[in-house]
Amino acid sequence: EIVLTQSPGTLSLSPGERATLSCRASQSVSSSYLAWYQQKPGQAPRLLIFGASSRATGIPDRFSGSGSGTDFTLTISRLEPEDFAVYYCQQYGPSPGWTFGQGTKVEIK
Amino acid sequence: EVQLLESGGDLVQPGGSLRLSCAASGFTFSTYAMSWVRQAPGKGLEWVSAVSGGGGITFYADSVKGRFTISRDDSKNTLYLQMNSLRAEDTAVYYCAKGGRKTTVITSLDYWGQGTLVTVSS
Numbered sequence: 001e002i003v004l005t006q007s008p009g010t011l012s013l014s015p016g017e018r019a020t021l022s023c024r025a026s027q028s029v030s031s032s033y034l035a036w037y038q039q040k041p042g043q044a045p046r047l048l049i050f051g052a053s054s055r056a057t058g059i060p061d062r063f064s065g066s067g068s069g070t071d072f073t074l075t076i077s078r079l080e081p082e083d084f085a086v087y088y089c090q091q092y093g094p095s096p097g098w099t100f101g102q103g104t105k106v107e108i109k
Numbered sequence: 110e111v112q113l114l115e116s117g118g119d120l121v122q123p124g125g126s127l128r129l130s131c132a133a134s135g136f137t138f139s140t141y142a143m144s145w146v147r148q149a150p151g152k153g154l155e156w157v158s159a160v161s162g163g164g165g166i167t168f169y170a171d172s173v174k175g176r177f178t179i180s181r182d183d184s185k186n187t188l189y190l191q192m193n194s195l196r197a198e199d200t201a202v203y204y205c206a207k208g209g210r211k212t213t214v215i216t217s218l219d220y221w222g223q224g225t226l227v228t229v230s231s
Contacts, residue, residue: 001171035217037154044204044224045146045154050217056209057219088154094215096168100154 002027002091006101012109019076021104023089028069030093036065036074039103040085048087049074076106084108111135111220113205118225125195125229131188131205131222139163139183142208144218145190147201147227157203158190161214168214173199195229202226 003026013019023034032052037045047056049065052072062077076083089101117129131143144159158179159168167179178191188205203225206218 033215037218039154044221045218046221047209047217047219050209050219056217090154090156090217092215092217096159097170098156098159100156103153 001097002029002093002099004089004091004099004101006087006089006104008104009102010105010107012107013079014109015079015081017079019074019079019083019106021074021076021087021106023067023072023074023101025070025072025091029072029091030095032068033091033093034065034067034072035090035092036063037088037090038083038085039088045088079106081108111207113207113220113222115203115205115222115225118203118227120228120230121195122231123196123229126191126193127195127227129190129192129203129205129225129227131190133186133188133205133207136207138181138186140211142212142214142216143179143181143188144206144208145179145188146204146206146218146221147199148204148224149198149201152201155201159208159214160188162208162212166214192227195227197229200227200229 034052036049039045053065092098145157207220208216209219210216
């Protein structure tokens with residue numbers, strides 16, 4: 001099973017600032033089968049990024065994903081008030097046993 | 110508009126059984142893989158199970174293998190999760206989620222339901 005480790009656990013930033021979230025895999029993630037989700041309190045997760053760098057339908061371009069192999073990054077270029085939430089990475093490679101990271105909380109400083 | 114509506118969550122005793130349902134609409138249900146993902150109270154997300162479009166291929170997390178069974182009825186646009194031998198650690202909100210690409214189960218999850226709460230306690 002591939003273990004995903006997200007850092008930091010909590011990111012305290014102000015609106016307008018840039019957020020950089022990391023997701024590190026215990027082994028290489030095949031063909032960039034890496035997704036990012038946003039979850040707000042009391043809501044279901046929402047897909048932001050798939051294939052490591054492709055934005056899902058309707059996702060603003062301030063969200064971007066990058067990386068390959070074992071190191072992946074989600075960047076929010078300028079935080080809007082609605083972006084304060086918990087973010088999860090997920091690997092969905094060809095071998096079943098898909099896993100999520102433990103999450104990074106982006107909170108208002 | 111894609112909609113996923115889970116039901117069937119309840120309070121159940123350890124060792125008991127429960128069947129969750131997820132009614133889907135707004136897309137061609139039979140052509141997409143579907144998954145169940147759970148979230149224990151105050152915790153992160155855990156992938157539970159997936160089924161291919163058409164139902165021929167199923168996958169399970171090790172934590173539920175042999176106890177849970179995923180299935181689908183494409184004539185009713187409904188996904189199911191039969192949960193047996195439930196344990197306290199199965200307590201969670203269970204979400205159904207739609208695969209983002211047609212046919213393949215190797216895909217991200219592009220739409221999620223609002224979840225149904227399963228509580229396992231005596």
